[in-house]
Amino acid sequence: MKKARKIILYVVIGIVLVIVGAVSYVSLALPNVGEPEQITIKATPEVLARGKYLATHVIGCIDCHSKRDWSKFAGPIDTTTLGGGGELFDASVGFPGEVHVPNITPNGIGNWTDGELFRAITCGVRKNGNAIFPLMPWPYYSKLDREDLYAVMTYVRNLKPIKSNYPASKLDFPLNILVHTMPQKAELSKRPNPGDTIKYGAYLVNACACQECHSQSDKGVPIAGLEFAGGREFKMDGATIRAANITPDKATGIGAWTKEAFLARFKAFSDSKTAATVKHGDVQTIMPWWAFSGMTENDLSAIYAYLKTVKPVKNQVTHFTKG
DSSP: OHHHHHHHHHHHHHHHHHHHHHHHHHHHHOOOOOOOOOOOOOOOHHHHHHHHHIIIIISOHHHHTSOBOTTBTTOOBOGGGTTOOOOEESGGGTOSEEEEOOOOSHHHHTTSOHHHHHHHHHHOBOTTSOBOOTTSOHHHHTTSBHHHHHHHHHHHHTSOOOOOOOOOOEEOTTHHHHGGGOOOOOOOBOOOOTTSHHHHHHHHHHHHTHHHHSSOEETTEEOTTOTTOOOOEEEETTEEEEOOOOSSOTTTSSTTOOHHHHHHHHHTTSOGGGOOBOOTTSOOOOOOHHHHTTSOHHHHHHHHHHHTTSOOOOOOOOOEEEO
């Protein structure tokens, strides 16, 4: 009996050591995506303009890293906070942890090299080597054109400096361990010729991370077959908001939409000063209409053209429910 107890004890100790070793490896040795590149970006007026367009109206840097006025429909950006961060994601919105969106003005990233910033955007690794949870959709940015990313970096480095002091991010267990395994090396691409409408539209859809919000997932893993079919839930102010089905299904998606109707839906939000006031319990959306409305008609047309080619999925979505 004593011998059996000793064996069991040794087995338990062995299991504990394996677990401790595995956790230690994941926490200390990962992420491992390589050192930051040695990058020097030539900031021309053209590069700066391209970066402003992408960061403000396509990729969403400014939308996420600025405060939004949620007393208005679709939360238009508070233009006095551009890039200053501060939006909070925690249990109140269904997030497993507590993350304050960081400051990306020169006061927040001024001591980062271009290589460190590029690695963060494309691989999900901070200056200090810590993993970035893909709340920032860096897996999508990792597939963009290097020159487009350089343009975005040029623009954010030229934002008005904003002072801020936010608490460090915290993730719930076991996500605080698993996050170390998430960063991956970038798989950059070349921006397609806008004349190739479908390929160019696919590039823009990836840049906007449309699939991220408009697809359902199970514990962070996209559910196969429901890409772009909507239904992903977001918690806000005691209500549940669900992303729309943007597949070309005619009954439940955008299959019956004309290109003109698609463009008009975005352009209806061109002036954020006209945003309707939203009271507690009123219908709201997290869709950054005010940001995306600034895309050119050519770019929105390309997005529309690409979305019409994805697999139609019949999925009726109730966009907003209280409680």
